Amino acid sequence: MSLLSEDDKKYLKELFKGMKKDVNILFFITEDKKLCMMCDDVKEILGDLKTLSDKIKVKELSFENDKDEVKKYDVRMAPSVVLLSDKDLGVKYYGIPGGYEFSSLVEDINDIGNDFISLDESVMDDVKSIDKDVHIQVFVTHTCPYCPSAVRTAHKFAMVNDKIKSDMIDANTFYEYADTYGVSAVPRVVINNKDFFEGSLPEREFLKRVLNSLK
């Protein structure tokens, strides 16, 4: 049985119908079988997404062998998914975008393809005016309904400002990495490796945390 139901496919086809720009999805797999337990599922889903819109391009890469791409896109772990328009947007998923995070992936694709990011205007202006490097890591689990909101906000910030990079990190897959950040509740948002908060926040509140971290 296919992971995406016929209903879901119909919905997605309709959603992606008007996309104007190419969305390039890079999927980095790893030889570590344990980490890549669900990589075949991801391949299937990305394969399905590709058939739903001619704007969606998928490329599979090896974390161990494709060194140039790993370096170019600063991929630190795998499995991972990197989303690009015609340029690097700084939008990544470490671990697979499954469970509730599948919605984050779909909404990210939709934003990139339509070249429209649904941020409040005043928030958008403030995000664009950030001129220092920002790295946002959002630790999640696939069973956390509050997490996609944090992931999406972080990803949207990255999409509108090249200085900002943001990663979703599945705390379950990268358990030891998450543990070094003391993650025991999700979503946990880490900004520039020094400031953090738990829980989802409205976009303006989220932005305040980012700005405070730059002070």
Next chain:
Amino acid sequence: MMLNLNKGSNLPSEKTYDLIIIGGGPAGLTAGIYAGRSRLKTLLIEELVVGGQASTTERLENYPGFPDGIGGYELGLKMEEQAKKFGVEVLFGKVEKTELEGKFKNIYVEEKIYKSKSVIIASGATPRRLNVKGSEKFHGKGISYCATCDGALFTDKKIIVVGGGNSAVEEGLFMLRYTKDIIFVQDLPFLTAEKILQERLFENKDLKIYYNSEIISINGEDKIESMSVKDKKTNKNFDIQTDGIFVYIGLVPKTDFLDKNLSINEYGYIKVDNNMKTNLEGVFAAGDVIEKNFRQVITAASDGSIAAKSVEKYLENFKEV
């Protein structure tokens, strides 16, 4: 692998609404379904996730019509879909302030003002935080209120579940998929969860329950190491080693953003009459946020339908000037 697909939201228009519903849990969404069908121009404002607290319940087994149970999040999405089908607009944002006393109500959402002739407050409640010596520094660092969200992070670890009601027992049962090392700490001499849930819990012979137990402190340096508990019968203190604590000790209503003149009881719950009417004209309330004895998904839905019917009646006699 499971995929949860959230099928989008529409954007609100900036007009005066017949009804603004604050909160997208079962009470607010049901009110939306009824209001939409009454052709009221309705805006529903939700802070984070539709479905309310039930969205983190893995499986609801007591909601009628679903003999095999239904996921809390899934039920929320279905209710949202149903409300939208009847024309309700859904806005995601945090309500920061309300002005409910005039004929037209103002609802402040992140620097925007939405106007309405009537309001249903269905803002719900949040889990009551554990407040004992040492607990403050471990919130989000070992103390959790959402087993569905955080459970996987405690795989094969020692955990304590605090409480003995439906939430505590359901979440404790959910945690069994990650660890067998679970201890319940309950302040009463018995559990208050539904009998069917208690039966399932008791099937797990290794599971330990401390009754009559008062939590004295949470201990540890950087991580939680133990919980100190007093046995209320013997007055003796003892320590339980643990890595994580999941807390289900009741609720706190979300009313801090509302008008000060809205009548609430000593615990912060909104006072309403049988028709979900508050003390302010054109303002109704429904669900976990109101003063009542039982807080279930179905009682929230019921409140929501009554509130919407009351709004409909109120608007029949509403004069613009």
